[in-house]
Amino acid sequence: MTTLPDAPPADVVAPRSRRRPGRTLLGAGLIVAVLLAGLSVPYIIKDPYTMGLVLEMALLGLPALGIGFLARHLGLISLGHSAFFGAAAYSVGIAVNRWDLSLTAAVGFAVVVGTLVSLVMGVLVVRASGMGFLMLTLALSMALWQLALQTSFRPWTGAHDGLLINAGADASFLGMGPREIQDPGLFWAGVWVSLMGAALVLWLVGRSRFGVLLEGIRENEERMRFSGYGTFLPRLAAFTLTGVVASLGGALFAVNAGYISPDILGFTRAGDSLIAVLIGGPASLAGPLIGTGLFVWAQAHLNFGGNLHLFTGIALILVLVFLPGGLTGAVQRIARALRKGGSR
Amino acid sequence: MSIFSASGLTVRYGALAALTDVAIELEPGVVHGVIGPNGAGKSTFIDALSGRRRPSSGVVRLDGDDITRRSVRWRRAHGVSRSFQRTSVFGSMTVRTQLEMIARRNDEPDLDEIVSTLGLDEVQDQVCSEIAYGTQRSVDLAIALIGRPRVVLLDEPCAGLVADESVRMLEHVRTLCTERDVAALLVEHDVEGVFRTCDVITVLDLGSVLATGAPAEVRANPDVVRAYLGSAA
Amino acid sequence: MNAAQLLNGIALGSLLMVLSSGLAMIYGLRGVTNFAHGALYMSGAYLAYTLSDRLSFWAALVLVPVILAVIGVVLEMVFFRPLQHRSHIELGLITFGLALIAERLVVLIWGEKTLSVDPPPGLTGTTSVLGVDYPTYRLGIIVVALALAAILVMWLRYTRTGLYVRAASQDIETAGIMGIDVNRVSLIVVSFGAALAGLAGTLAAPYVSLDPNMGNSFLIIVLIVVVIGGIGSIGGAMVAGMGLGIIQTVSTVWSPSVAVVVPYVALVVVLLWRPQGLAGKRVS
Amino acid sequence: GSASSNDSGSDGGDDSTIKIALIPPTSGALAQFGTDAVKGWQVAADMVNAKGGIDGHKVELITKGTDADPATTIRVAKEAVTQDGAQFIGAVMTSPEHAALNAQLAGMGALDFNALGKDDALVGEQCSPNAFHIVQTSSMDLNGLASSIDEMPGDKWAIMAVDYATGHSAADKFTEEAEKAGKTIVSTQFAPLNTTDFGSYITKIKDSGADAVFAVEYGADGVAFVKQAEQFNLSSQVKTVLGFNMVSEPLFPTLGDSIVGYYNNVGYDVNADNDLNQEFVDAYTKANGSAPYYVPADNFLAAETLFAGIEKAGSTDPDDVAAALNDLTFDSIDGSVTLRGADHQLLRPSYLGQVEGSGKDLSFKILSSAEASTTTPEPSADCKM
Amino acid sequence: MSTVLEFRHVSASYAGARILQDVSFAIEEGETVGLVGRNGAGKSTTLLSVYGVPQVTGEILVAGKPLRGGAHVPTSRGVSLVPQGKRIFSNLTVEENILLGRASRRHGSWTLDAVYDLFPNLARGKGRPGTSLSGGEQQMLAIARSLMSEPALLMLDEPTEGLAPVIIDAIVEALMEIQSRGTALLLVEQHIGMIQKVAQRYLALRSGQLVGEGAVSQLEDRAVQELIAL
């Protein structure tokens, strides 16, 4: 009863901070290995449809990484990251359509915008905790959604019609032409590298002294202040960092999709990404990615007869009821049990 | 002159005045006890001195400068530190991690000394929420002592400790205070302990000072006996 | 801006009040953000549609809350009680899953068509109040909601059970140690909260049109109301609900496209001004 | 469900079959229309297959589903084309979905037949050589109404429109036409999509002293508006309600007698007496137990268009079909229609109807019909094929 | 003379971590027992086991009958607890906090007035939020609350933690009086002196096991103190 009702308790998030440099290296190495392995995916998955799904997993994986990081290190559950994702996506469209920036420039611009959005939102929300934080992030992203729908912004956002990005026939991004950009197989490399890069950064930050600082704030904000630490800026920094990651995802998504619908900012999307993260389990770096992967896969394969939501709901309940802490949570528990068993 | 002093401190919670016109002066190396009945305003007093709660009037001085409106962080950075009546540690972290974290901020030259004096060596790598309550209180004290603060405000460090542990705790306070030349303010209900440890004692009652002086005279003061000590006199 | 517009605001506020007080109760006791509350409200409306079709609106007004109360019992027994030691966000998402399922079930039973319910014979047409002709039915909603609010407050303030509910919402473990049968209390609260959602649904049925999304659109607003009110504080939720209803309507009169962001802005402003929400209980 | 897709894998099976992917919304407020759209295609397919297909090619419908989120629709479309070998797409519902789809069609090498998305932009800057616009655009519908405004009772008009592209263009267009017809607009309001409480809007209309209302509200919003208008007893003051895409046959049972006398644009005239239509209405009624309305009808018309193209091209290859369809004129359930090559808009009449009857048997009485020549704007300059 | 509370081979654990090991003891009607042990020995856990707060194995009997059902059962059968750390309800007024004791639905001689003259501070603050009281005042409130439930056995977990000597005197008197009304007491205390004053018997816990038991007089005995490492 002393813990914040909505701050996930230790079994959901909160790594026990016994950090050894050895493990940091190991983890970093692991990520790099996965990075290299991942680059070969397009050569394994030939069929464009499946490849498209995999690409979507990676793109949505970026915001998921951010949500997971916040849950792990600040005990904050965010519904706001789809907003950064969306804001960045729209920025690409606006930059290209209105100011005919090159796609590459537009992506840069979009990441900046998305980051600024997360910074502003952060200033407003990081003081809150638990339910308050959840609702504030939700409210602010809903507000953004409503703004995107405003008819007066139609020339910019296309309101309900969404935004068609016409980069023109000579468009190019990282040396890819308009056709290649839409080909998931070719677009993959860039996305995958970004994803793994983000994962690596977040991992290192999490293990760094800054990570410890965040944990301290999560555990006992007041004592941190009485120990001479500022608690606002570190929180804000962490929040914005995850904002950058989410924005990157949104920008790349926009380039590849060529069209942005307002739903990208909607409640459903926010909910989806959070669901994905909790199914995967936020307690580990990989959890949110795995969760997102599964979620996207399910969305594609459970979607018949209009029963998508029915199945999603059932799946969600089953996972959460029987696997507290999500899939990776369950795995970790088993692992811990085994280790205990071994040590006895 | 004293390094840390307060005068005319008054704190109100709505209508109720928890503290009225209280003054105190802390000297380096001196342990200044503050005792008094429950609700006398001791924690409120510490809150006001440590910047947790703004006094409605009165001034707090460090080296003679008015710091009444300074932030909690500023005070800690300038050597004013406190502990809490309810144990306040970092539950999910190991003792080592959290002490090192605090030490980094307040550049503590000799963390090991604190650790060993408070007998925390063997629990260093245990997660704080899993160690016994008494030890947690020691960690709490350690956090307050890191970074060679010049002033420490301790709110009932011995609350809930077994007799001998609370004796040890007070001995730590005593030694650290003398060795490191800290000005300490000690709120404690363990009467014997207080009279044993402190050089000066202020008695609060109903939010104002009832008596101040050397332990012996305070103990002899009939008002104090009536209002606070009772059979413990 | 005239009396009719004010009444419009109060009518909307009344609905929000009934819905959010139920949500706040459940949150207070089980710490669950009940994302299924919108779905309960929607189910209530659809049940009201069928019942007022088969029997009468008045029958629906009585029966729907009862049915929803039973659903509440199931919620408590199957999810909230067995999972009470789980993280609250996980519980919250479970209710989210329930909402998804409920929506689909409603569609499978009643179809996707937009439906509508006619006000009961007694309450059709308009009545003249404050010098304007105003729909009698909406006046009805206002009366019912305000009466309900009064009863609820009385119950919490002055009855033994009310005291136990407040205690259990603060610290369920200690409440148990003090000799309060917390399972019983939370059963009462959850089923009552669900019943309130059902009542709101019934009241709303002739007011708005019924479609499977009616729950979602309302849910977010209601969640916001609860947070503004001060999470877990029923009184706060009521005040916030009525307040937001009125502000929302007034701003709609002024500029609909601004009005859509009013709830969100309101939330941010209130939480910046009072992080604990209006009622001042810790938001967390 | 997607049952009807053939199990012979993603190789497209027998090349000579014409594979059409249907991607209607299967959940949410639009699902009803989605179901009916599929019915339209189904009837068309059954009719041609009964006749042995189009010069030998059997028609196969691959019915998918979407939640009307463009992202989902795109994913499903790609799946249908790459996995199931569909060459043609139909029954996609909303304008945003079509906008998204148009951007990708060329890449997919498939043709889309839009019988539902009315947004003008789809034949404007969002047009695509692979997309065909079967349904009338909003401006065609509006022009259809315009001519009849002056015949409707009421001089002081209030406009109640959805805060949505079509809502605004409709409002502007109507204001223009109404003023031409010597009427005055006393109030113009836009309500956000998914507005549930129209109380404050209706109160404003009443305060404005309007005696006629032009309403552009869809689906649930429309129902809410009509019902609440009734509760506010708006009819005591308003002589005419002219709906735009607001009331349609599926809503009649829901809305009941409160809409008797309402005017509304009608996309398709069930009673149009030409043989093709008779044949369609009979077949449809036989298959589904109720007469068709514009959604199934327009989708049937989409099928007719596709089939006409295939016959003309003598091939099922999307590019040939697209080429063949340019400026093709053919007979349809909507009489003789032409597919304009410049922007791929199908040129067809628009109608104005009024709700008549009572209780269970409400229906549209067609008051007037406006020819495509009078209603259809010139091809937009923004449309580059 | 019958037993009010009996532990039979009780073990208790938190999240899998064993805290109590096979603890057995009985408390007779009307007697006062002191429970001693170092910090973390498991004293609080022992008391909380009665309410099933930790996971409990073994058998706990109240008034000779095994416990069944929720946490509220022991209290309604006359075993009530003054928990460590007070656990005051911040959203209830002081008076409402006291009235919670009535949840036990047992009837007897303790009334609001009775507890108010036992603890005058409470009378002064009765309208205020429970947690706005000072630490010590909250302690009094917790005791008052339990008294209102008319216990046959009152278990107090460090009732004098953070209390002024005068208050401690008051509480000792209060406990004496409660005793004299035939209420059994199970007292967890750090002040051995107080235990010797109030209790007849002591139970000693050491890292979750019952290591000693006997007349309070023995607590003087060095050997005993060694044994339980006080």
Ligand SMILES: Nc1ncnc2c1ncn2[C@@H]1O[C@H](COP(=O)(O)OP(=O)(O)OP(=O)(O)O)[C@@H](O)[C@H]1O
């Ligand atoms: N937040 C608050 N709101 C209202 N009154 C308060 C608040 N905090 C403390 N008080 C009152 O102020 C007075 C002093 O409280 P304080 O906690 O300083 O006493 P104390 O001397 O620390 O007592 P103890 O020794 O029991 O800790 C008490 O009467 C208490 O009821």
Ligand SMILES: Nc1ncnc2c1ncn2[C@@H]1O[C@H](COP(=O)(O)OP(=O)(O)OP(=O)(O)O)[C@@H](O)[C@H]1O
């Ligand atoms: N909620 C809990 N979860 C996990 N471990 C706990 C919990 N509560 C207590 N413990 C552990 O159980 C052991 C016994 O705790 P307990 O509080 O019973 O000791 P105690 O004898 O009451 O000590 P004290 O005199 O300090 O109150 C301690 O090691 C403590 O860390």
Ligand SMILES: [Mg+2]
């Ligand atoms: Mg205190």
Ligand SMILES: [Mg+2]
């Ligand atoms: Mg204890």
